[in-house]
Amino acid sequence: MNRNILFSFATLFIVFSLCVSTSWAQSSSQETDKAKSDTVKKEQEALTMNMFSEPFSSVEPFRKMQVPPSPQMASLGQFGETPVNHSTGVANIGIPIHTVTVNGYSHNIGLSYHGGGIKVNQVSSNVGLGWALNASGVLANTANKIGGDYVQLPTNFSTFNPHTTTTSFPDSRNNVDYMWAHDGLNNCVDTEPDVINFNFGSHSGVMVPVYQDVYREVPYTGLTIVDLGNSYLVIDKNYTQYTFDVVETTYLPPGCPGSLYLESGGCVNVGIYNNSYYLSKVESKEGGVINFFYEDENYSYAINRTEQKYSWITGNGCQADNNLIDVNCIQESSVSGKRLIRIETSENEQVIFKYKTESTGDGTREDLPGAKALQYLEVYNMGDVSPVKKIEFSTSYSSSSGTTGPNHQTAWDKRLKLDQVTVDTDQIYSFAYNGNLSPRLSYDQDYYGYHIYNYVYSAIPTVSTHNPNGANREPQASRVTAGMLNRINYPTGGYSTFEYEQNLVYFSNLNKVGPGVRIKRINSYTDSNVLANYKDYKYISEGTSNSSGLIDNLQSSVNFIDAQNQWQHDLDTGPYKLDCQFFMVSSDDQLSQFMGKTYSVSYSRVEEIMNDGSQGKVVYHFSKIGDIVPNPSVSVASINYDWTYGIPTKTETFKGYGGALEKIEETAYQYKTFVTNNTQFQKSAGPSSFYSFGMKLNRERAEVEPGQQWLFKPAVYNLFKYGYISALVSKTKETKKIFRSGKVFETNVFFSIDSLNSQTTKAVFRDTNTSGEAKSRYYYYTDEIGTQGNYTLYKEPILFLDKKIRGTTEYTVGGGYFPLESINSKRVHSKSYTIDLQDPSSSYSLNLSNPVLSTGIRLVSEVLSYNTKNYPTLIRDNQVKTKILYDHYDSKPVVFLTNFNATDTDLAYTSFESNFKGGWTYTIPSTPLNTPAFTGSTVFAISSNSISKSGLNSSLTYVLTFAVKKNGSETPNLIVKKGTTTVSDSGISNSDINSSWLIYQYKFTGVTSVLIQGSGILVDEVRLQPANTRMQTFGYIPFVGLAYENSQEMLPSNYSYDSQRRLVMSKNGFNERYKQFFYQYKAAFNY
Structure with a gap:
C-alpha cells in the first residue's frame, strides 16, 4: 500500500472537496464487504511495505474552511439570519425607493440598513457598507459543497459511534461505524445539510432540507419550497410563485497558497464552493409577472487572514513535529457573481439599474476590484426614452488605518460608503457614519470579528499555556460601534441620529458582553435643529438589573484551540509507541463551529421609552425556548432551537403624564408546536414538523496502518450530531386588555389548529365583560372542499362560517365563500357568496362537497369575463x-x-x-x-x-x-x-x-x-x-x-x-x- 507522506503543513482549515472516486455512490455495506474480502491481502501488503517509517504519523488536514456568500448576497441574506426587530435590538432603518405593481402582487424596492454591527472583514455591498438594496430576492447558502448536493448519513445515525481501540487491522475493517467514518472522510461525503438565509418579498428567515429535494423554513410558516436541482421554486400561501434560478458561485481554494495537502482514498483537496441563488421571476396566482435580469460580475477578494501556531506537549520522548509549521496567510474567494440590471413586468413597467464607472484602471471599485457600485435606478414606461423616475446613489470611500499584517493590500484600507440618495432632483437623503473602523483583515478584531484596538501583530488570542504572547480579543464597548450609521438627513431638512451600545446577555447567571451592537437611542430633530422627540431602549428583565439578552454561546480564547494527537517513535520501545498531544491555536474559532454554536443575540424584554417617559413607553416581550417548545431536549442529536427565541409574547403600552406612567393596553399571545418525536432518527418530528439532521465528523488523529515493527493504530474521530427542526408554530390564544378608569376590558381570541395541514380552523372571540355570549368563526380550505381540489397549494381560507355561542351551544348565523377558478391557466376568485340565515341554527349543515348547494347561501358578486391580464372586464354585483x-x-x-x-x-x-x-x-x-x-x-x-x-x-x-x-x-x-x-x-x-x-x-x-x-x-x-x-x-x-x-x-x-x-x-x-x-x-x- 502507499505510504503516508508528510507534507509541509500550512493550515488545518482544509476540507475534502471534489471526489475523483464514485465508489461512495455504493452503500456503506458494500464498501465494508469489499474491505472484508481484501483484509488479508491489505495486511500482507502493509507488513511488507512498511519496513521503514517516518518518526511521526501523518496529521490529516481535516478542518473545514468557510466560504461566505458574495458581499452583495451576504448583505441581503443577513436580514434573514438576523431579523430587524425589537427582539434582536436591530433598528428598522430604511429608505423606500419604488414599488412595482402587477395584478395580484406588489414588489417593494428599498434601501435597508442592518444595524447589528460592522465586522472588520465585512465587505460593502454595491450600495455601501451596512446597506442593502432590496430590489430582487436571494437564497443565500451558508453551507459549503464538498462532495455533492445531498446529505449522506449512516443509517444507524442514532447509535453511530466510529470510535475503536482495537489494534487489529482486520477488526477495524470489520467495524462498520469505523469504516463509515474512514471511507466517508476519504470520499468527501457531505454530512451537513445546507442552511439557506432567504430574503424576498415579505419573507425572510432560514430554510433547511428536511428530505430529498424539499426544504422547509425554520420555523414553518406555510411556504412550499422545492429544490429543482440547480434552481428553487418557492410558493407562498397566496400561491405567489418565486423562481430562483440565477446561480452565483463562490469558490475558495484549499488553505494557504503554496501549501501541500494530503491526497488519500480518492479525495483531492481542490477547495470548496458555495452556490447561492437570485430571484428571477415572481408570478401571482392571477398571472401578474415580474422578471429580473442580471449580468455577470466576476472577481476575487480576500475574505480572511488565517494564522495558526502549534504548541507541543513534549517530554517523555515526545517532540515537536517540525513538518507542522506556523502559518499566516490570506484566504481569497473567487466569485462568479451576478448583478441586477433590469426588472420588467407584464404591465409594461421597466426598472433599469446603472452602475458606476470609476477612475480605476478597469472602472471597477477601489475596495472590491472587479465589482461595481450602483449609481442610478431609473423607472420607465417600457419603450419610452425618458424615465418617469430617477434615483441617484452617491457613494465614496472611507479610509481606514490600524494593525495590519504581511501581504497587506491597499484595497483593504477602503470601503464603499453611501453618502447620499437623490430621488429625482430635490428629494435628498444624506448619511453620516462613525469612524475608526480598521482595514479589512487587520488584527483589530474581537472574538466575533468586530472592531477593537489590538496591541500585538497577531489575531491569535492569548492562551496562557499555549500562546502567552497572543492578542487580547475581548470585545471593547468603545470600539464596537465603529463604521456604524449615526445620522440620516431627510429631504424636509429634519434629521435623525442613532446611538448604539454593545450587546449584553445574561449568561451563566451574569451579565456579560455579547457580539455586535444594539440600538440605544434614536433622536429626531426638526429642520431648525430642535430635538422633537427621542426614543430610548432598555434591555432588562422585569424587576431586575439583569440583561434580558439570550445567547447560545459566548466566545473566549478556549474556542480558538484545537487539541490533536500524533503517534511518534520511541527510541526505547519502538515505532509509533508514543501518543503525543499537541494543540493548534488559531485566529479562527475552532470549537464553536464544530459544536454548532451560534452567536445570535435575542432579547426577551425590551422597553421603548419616548421622551424619558413623558410621552409614554412600550414594553415588548419575546419568547424563550421553554415558552414555545415545552420539552426541547432530544436524545438523537443536539437540536438547534434558536428560532424559538424572539417570538412576540406580550406588548404593553403605557401613557405618560405628570412624570408617571399608566398602562392603557396589553396584548398577550400564546403558541403551540406539534413536536411529538424527540427520540427517533426520522424526518418526522410530529404533525407539520420535520427534522433536518447533520453530523460534523473529523479526525483528531490519523490511523497508522500496521508495519513490520508496530501494530495498527486506529484513527481517533471527533463527532458531533446535530439537527434543525422546522416546526409549525401556531398562535393558540390572543388576549387584549384595555385599562380605563380603574376597569379592565378583556377580549380573548382562541385559535384551533389543524396540525396536519398547518391551518387555523377556528377562532373563538370572547369578551370577558359580556357574560354568556361569544362568537366563533370556522375556516375551510381548498383541500376540504370537493370542487376546489385542484387548488390545494393555495393555503388561505376560502370559506368561513360565523356562529354565536350561548352557553355551550353554537348557532350558525352566516358566512362567506370565495372559490377559486382557473382563468387563462391562472387562479382567480371569480365568485363571492354569502351565507344568510333567517334564524340562527344550532344544526346547520354545510355541504363541503359543493358549498353552493348549502342552505342559505347566496351569490353576491361574480366576475363574468376577464381580459388577457386576468383583470375583470364584466362583473355582476347584487x-x-x-x-x-x-x-x-x-x-x-x-x-x-x-x-x-x-x-x-x-x-x-x-x-x-x-x-x-x-x-x-x-x-x-x-x-x-x-x-x-x-x-x-x-x-x-x-x-x-x-x-x-x-x-x-x-x-x-x-x-x-x-x-x-x-x-x-x-x-x-x-x-x-x-x-x-x-x-x-x-x-x-x-x-x-x-x-x-x-x-x-x-x-x-x-x-x-x-x-x-x-x-x-x-x-x-x-x-x-x-x-x-x-x-x-x-x-x-x-x-x-x-x-x-x-x-x-x-x-x-x-x-x-x-x-x-x-x-x-x-x-x-x-x-x-x-x-x-x-x-x-x-x-x-x-x-
Missing part, C-alpha cells in the same frame, strides 16, 4: 352588471359602465390619451394635439378625420356624449349622423360652438351606426353608452398617477404633476384651477 374597459396594456381601467345589460359592441369610449380607441374607429394623428383638453392632455381635431362606431343594436337606445369646441380661429362645422341621417335636433348648433368646451349629448335609437365629422372643431371625451347606464372614466400617466377622472355628468377633475411625480394641481374640464399644492425641501447638508 344583480347589477358593470362593464370595465382597460388601457395601458390591459392593466389600467379607463371605463366603468354600471347597469350594463348589453354587449361589448354597444359601448365606445376614447379620450385620445393613447392608442386605445375603446371601440371607436378613427385615424390616430401622427402627432398628438396637446392643447388644454377637457380630460387629460390630448384632444382630437375633426377635419378630414372622422370618428365612427358601427355594429350597434337597432333595438337599443344609446346616448352619445362628447365635449366640443372650435379649433382656434376656424369656423366650426360639426356634423353628427345616426345611421345615414344627419342629427338636427340635438339642441346644439354650430353657432353655439365657441372657444370654450361645450357638452354635446344626444339620445337615439333604431340605427346601427353613428358618425362624428365636420371641420374647424376639437372634440374630447367621446362616449357612447346604452341609455340607463352610468359611465365613469379615468386616464393615467403611466407609473405616475391619475391624469383625470370624469363622472357620468361630465364633471371631470384633471391632475397635474411635477417632475418628481407629485400632485401639484387639480383643474376642472374648463381648465379652471380649484386646488394647488406646493413643495419645498431643504438643501442638502454638507460635512
Whole structure:
C-alpha cells in the first residue's frame, strides 16, 4: 500500500472537496464487504511495505474552511439570519425607493440598513457598507459543497459511534461505524445539510432540507419550497410563485497558497464552493409577472487572514513535529457573481439599474476590484426614452488605518460608503457614519470579528499555556460601534441620529458582553435643529438589573484551540509507541463551529421609552425556548432551537403624564408546536414538523496502518450530531386588555389548529365583560372542499362560517365563500357568496362537497369575463352588471359602465390619451394635439378625420356624449349622423360652438351606426353608452398617477404633476384651477 507522506503543513482549515472516486455512490455495506474480502491481502501488503517509517504519523488536514456568500448576497441574506426587530435590538432603518405593481402582487424596492454591527472583514455591498438594496430576492447558502448536493448519513445515525481501540487491522475493517467514518472522510461525503438565509418579498428567515429535494423554513410558516436541482421554486400561501434560478458561485481554494495537502482514498483537496441563488421571476396566482435580469460580475477578494501556531506537549520522548509549521496567510474567494440590471413586468413597467464607472484602471471599485457600485435606478414606461423616475446613489470611500499584517493590500484600507440618495432632483437623503473602523483583515478584531484596538501583530488570542504572547480579543464597548450609521438627513431638512451600545446577555447567571451592537437611542430633530422627540431602549428583565439578552454561546480564547494527537517513535520501545498531544491555536474559532454554536443575540424584554417617559413607553416581550417548545431536549442529536427565541409574547403600552406612567393596553399571545418525536432518527418530528439532521465528523488523529515493527493504530474521530427542526408554530390564544378608569376590558381570541395541514380552523372571540355570549368563526380550505381540489397549494381560507355561542351551544348565523377558478391557466376568485340565515341554527349543515348547494347561501358578486391580464372586464354585483374597459396594456381601467345589460359592441369610449380607441374607429394623428383638453392632455381635431362606431343594436337606445369646441380661429362645422341621417335636433348648433368646451349629448335609437365629422372643431371625451347606464372614466400617466377622472355628468377633475411625480394641481374640464399644492425641501447638508 502507499505510504503516508508528510507534507509541509500550512493550515488545518482544509476540507475534502471534489471526489475523483464514485465508489461512495455504493452503500456503506458494500464498501465494508469489499474491505472484508481484501483484509488479508491489505495486511500482507502493509507488513511488507512498511519496513521503514517516518518518526511521526501523518496529521490529516481535516478542518473545514468557510466560504461566505458574495458581499452583495451576504448583505441581503443577513436580514434573514438576523431579523430587524425589537427582539434582536436591530433598528428598522430604511429608505423606500419604488414599488412595482402587477395584478395580484406588489414588489417593494428599498434601501435597508442592518444595524447589528460592522465586522472588520465585512465587505460593502454595491450600495455601501451596512446597506442593502432590496430590489430582487436571494437564497443565500451558508453551507459549503464538498462532495455533492445531498446529505449522506449512516443509517444507524442514532447509535453511530466510529470510535475503536482495537489494534487489529482486520477488526477495524470489520467495524462498520469505523469504516463509515474512514471511507466517508476519504470520499468527501457531505454530512451537513445546507442552511439557506432567504430574503424576498415579505419573507425572510432560514430554510433547511428536511428530505430529498424539499426544504422547509425554520420555523414553518406555510411556504412550499422545492429544490429543482440547480434552481428553487418557492410558493407562498397566496400561491405567489418565486423562481430562483440565477446561480452565483463562490469558490475558495484549499488553505494557504503554496501549501501541500494530503491526497488519500480518492479525495483531492481542490477547495470548496458555495452556490447561492437570485430571484428571477415572481408570478401571482392571477398571472401578474415580474422578471429580473442580471449580468455577470466576476472577481476575487480576500475574505480572511488565517494564522495558526502549534504548541507541543513534549517530554517523555515526545517532540515537536517540525513538518507542522506556523502559518499566516490570506484566504481569497473567487466569485462568479451576478448583478441586477433590469426588472420588467407584464404591465409594461421597466426598472433599469446603472452602475458606476470609476477612475480605476478597469472602472471597477477601489475596495472590491472587479465589482461595481450602483449609481442610478431609473423607472420607465417600457419603450419610452425618458424615465418617469430617477434615483441617484452617491457613494465614496472611507479610509481606514490600524494593525495590519504581511501581504497587506491597499484595497483593504477602503470601503464603499453611501453618502447620499437623490430621488429625482430635490428629494435628498444624506448619511453620516462613525469612524475608526480598521482595514479589512487587520488584527483589530474581537472574538466575533468586530472592531477593537489590538496591541500585538497577531489575531491569535492569548492562551496562557499555549500562546502567552497572543492578542487580547475581548470585545471593547468603545470600539464596537465603529463604521456604524449615526445620522440620516431627510429631504424636509429634519434629521435623525442613532446611538448604539454593545450587546449584553445574561449568561451563566451574569451579565456579560455579547457580539455586535444594539440600538440605544434614536433622536429626531426638526429642520431648525430642535430635538422633537427621542426614543430610548432598555434591555432588562422585569424587576431586575439583569440583561434580558439570550445567547447560545459566548466566545473566549478556549474556542480558538484545537487539541490533536500524533503517534511518534520511541527510541526505547519502538515505532509509533508514543501518543503525543499537541494543540493548534488559531485566529479562527475552532470549537464553536464544530459544536454548532451560534452567536445570535435575542432579547426577551425590551422597553421603548419616548421622551424619558413623558410621552409614554412600550414594553415588548419575546419568547424563550421553554415558552414555545415545552420539552426541547432530544436524545438523537443536539437540536438547534434558536428560532424559538424572539417570538412576540406580550406588548404593553403605557401613557405618560405628570412624570408617571399608566398602562392603557396589553396584548398577550400564546403558541403551540406539534413536536411529538424527540427520540427517533426520522424526518418526522410530529404533525407539520420535520427534522433536518447533520453530523460534523473529523479526525483528531490519523490511523497508522500496521508495519513490520508496530501494530495498527486506529484513527481517533471527533463527532458531533446535530439537527434543525422546522416546526409549525401556531398562535393558540390572543388576549387584549384595555385599562380605563380603574376597569379592565378583556377580549380573548382562541385559535384551533389543524396540525396536519398547518391551518387555523377556528377562532373563538370572547369578551370577558359580556357574560354568556361569544362568537366563533370556522375556516375551510381548498383541500376540504370537493370542487376546489385542484387548488390545494393555495393555503388561505376560502370559506368561513360565523356562529354565536350561548352557553355551550353554537348557532350558525352566516358566512362567506370565495372559490377559486382557473382563468387563462391562472387562479382567480371569480365568485363571492354569502351565507344568510333567517334564524340562527344550532344544526346547520354545510355541504363541503359543493358549498353552493348549502342552505342559505347566496351569490353576491361574480366576475363574468376577464381580459388577457386576468383583470375583470364584466362583473355582476347584487344583480347589477358593470362593464370595465382597460388601457395601458390591459392593466389600467379607463371605463366603468354600471347597469350594463348589453354587449361589448354597444359601448365606445376614447379620450385620445393613447392608442386605445375603446371601440371607436378613427385615424390616430401622427402627432398628438396637446392643447388644454377637457380630460387629460390630448384632444382630437375633426377635419378630414372622422370618428365612427358601427355594429350597434337597432333595438337599443344609446346616448352619445362628447365635449366640443372650435379649433382656434376656424369656423366650426360639426356634423353628427345616426345611421345615414344627419342629427338636427340635438339642441346644439354650430353657432353655439365657441372657444370654450361645450357638452354635446344626444339620445337615439333604431340605427346601427353613428358618425362624428365636420371641420374647424376639437372634440374630447367621446362616449357612447346604452341609455340607463352610468359611465365613469379615468386616464393615467403611466407609473405616475391619475391624469383625470370624469363622472357620468361630465364633471371631470384633471391632475397635474411635477417632475418628481407629485400632485401639484387639480383643474376642472374648463381648465379652471380649484386646488394647488406646493413643495419645498431643504438643501442638502454638507460635512
